[in-house]
Amino acid sequence: MPQSFKPKSVRELLTEMKDVSDLMIDLAYAAVLFESDELADRVHELETRMDKLMYQIRTIAAVVTRNVREARKITGILQVASAAEAISNATGDIADLVRMGIEIHPVARDALRTADEKIAWVEVSEDSVLVGKKFYELKLPSSIGIWTFAIKRGKSWIVLPQKNTEVHVGDALIVKGPPDGVAILCKMAGARREVWAPERRLPSIRKALAKRCVRQARRGCGRWES
Amino acid sequence: MPQSFKPKSVRELLTEMKDVSDLMIDLAYAAVLFESDELADRVHELETRMDKLMYQIRTIAAVVTRNVREARKITGILQVASAAEAISNATGDIADLVRMGIEIHPVARDALRTADEKIAWVEVSEDSVLVGKKFYELKLPSSIGIWTFAIKRGKSWIVLPQKNTEVHVGDALIVKGPPDGVAILCKMAGARREVWAPERRLPSIRKALAKRCVRQARRGCGRWES
Missing domain, CATH: 3.30.70.1450 (Regulator of K+ conductance, C-terminal domain)
Structure with a gap:
């Protein structure tokens, strides 16, 4: 027997989209900061969830729209939803860096720590x-x-x-x-301070690279800090 | 006399990009919530600021890259920066709703309030x-x-x-x-509660529309709450 369709309200969907996109930003930056594949995978899962929410909200909008006036109002809602989805896609791109195993430069992680x-x-x-x-x-x-x-x-x-x-x-x-x-x-x-240890632990390589960047920057125009 | 070029460090630029994109999300949602043109204008200004930051970070990245290995590392930084810029563009789209005078459906504002x-x-x-x-x-x-x-x-x-x-x-x-x-x-x-008054103040129209949506939704498949 096919499952009955129990639609959420547009308000519920939009609230969930905002909450999910907020969470994804934090998770994606945390994935980069701690070089965590697990967190990056969660971001990816949430990106899929977000696509489904977008599909649901578009479906409901199409169903309830009866005339041009209503369509105009619903356009506003869809635009807010699309923006939340766009934010989610951007966070997906950040997390993909980790999922693809691209090494994150120490300055990127430092930048996130000092925000x-x-x-x-x-x-x-x-x-x-x-x-x-x-x-x-x-x-x-x-x-x-x-x-x-x-x-x-x-x-x-x-x-x-x-x-x-x-x-x-x-x-x-x-x-x-x-x-x-x-x-x-x-x-x-009961911790002395926050832990600052990426899962992949390559501190010596990072340190060396960071120092090299600082040296290069002193010679060149751009300044790279470790 | 031309001004001397005082580049910020990549870390400073990236930190600023993250902070600005975070701020833009809040400002854009607030612009919708309170239907404030002023806040929407600020989002627009920050979008321009973000474009400039992106330009600066790309310039520095191009200047300091000497070989393929360095280029790979810098790609990671540029991707984080691009994601921050993409987030900023999405918030710009939200704020544009207000700037274009598109009426925001009450459910969109309710959704933002209940996040x-x-x-x-x-x-x-x-x-x-x-x-x-x-x-x-x-x-x-x-x-x-x-x-x-x-x-x-x-x-x-x-x-x-x-x-x-x-x-x-x-x-x-x-x-x-x-x-x-x-x-x-x-x-x-010393306030009894938060103020919930959009600048344009059209409560009666909104209320009527919201009620109508609830009635329609009860008949249809999608449920719209006021």
Whole structure:
């Protein structure tokens, strides 16, 4: 028997599209920052999800449009949806860098680290006050401005933890927020500071390359910082 | 005399591109939400700024590339930069809706209001604890998770207030953050709740249209909520 068609409302679809595109931006930058194939794969999955949402919203728009006046109004909605999809495609391009194994220059990762809204990787130690707490109890977004958009637990990943997700010892929280919020989270997590270790770990090569770029830049016109 | 060429570093350019694209997303959604031509114009200005940044980063990349190996590394940086530019173009498309005077369907604005990271408009009353304080004193991002990305002061706008920008009586703070953070800000601002008033103010027409959409949707397949 074919499944019955249960359409979401346009509002629900558009809200989901905005939320997904916001999440994808964070995940894509985090994928580059930590050179994580896993995070890049999640971005790719969400890109497919986004395409489906776009298809659904276009279908509903076509169904409910009866005249030119309505069509004009719906054009506005479709344009907002298209923009969210375009943002999602752009983040897909960022994540593809990691999926294709293209080495990321240290300056690109440094640039992402020094942005206003910082992305950080914080590990939860045994004596952390976070352990055993659920996210709805912690209220990190409204208490310290920190959004946890992914957790690395052992070898698996939890993307966009839910309100009742519990923090475990050893969890790596992938967060975004203001630098002083990240510092507070580190204290709460019992971590000295955020972890700055890409999964592929090639620090010596990176360091050498970075130094070389600085040397070259001093001679040339462009300046490359490590 | 021609001005001397003082190039920024690639890291500085890329950091600025990320920050500008993040800001543009918030401004574009806020422009739609509050139907503000002023905010839409700011998005347009930032789009031009973004094009210039992209030009600069491409120039530096071309100057410092000496061999194929370096070119491969720089490709990664350019792809991150291009993605930031693509995001900026998408936000430009959103803002163009407002600039072109296309009426925004209420469901689009509702969708933006109910997203995880809420955008809100909060007015500062005379007896607010915020009055006379500078943003670096308030530390809103790390204390309640609220980022103030624009202020409407009288008829003028301040986009991305600086750390030493002071809050005045009557300021409308355009912010993003978690819903409970927005609620706390409203209390601090001495406002009962966030303001939900588009500049063009056509509530009756919108209400009527929304009701009509709900009626139509009940008959049809798609569901439109007001």
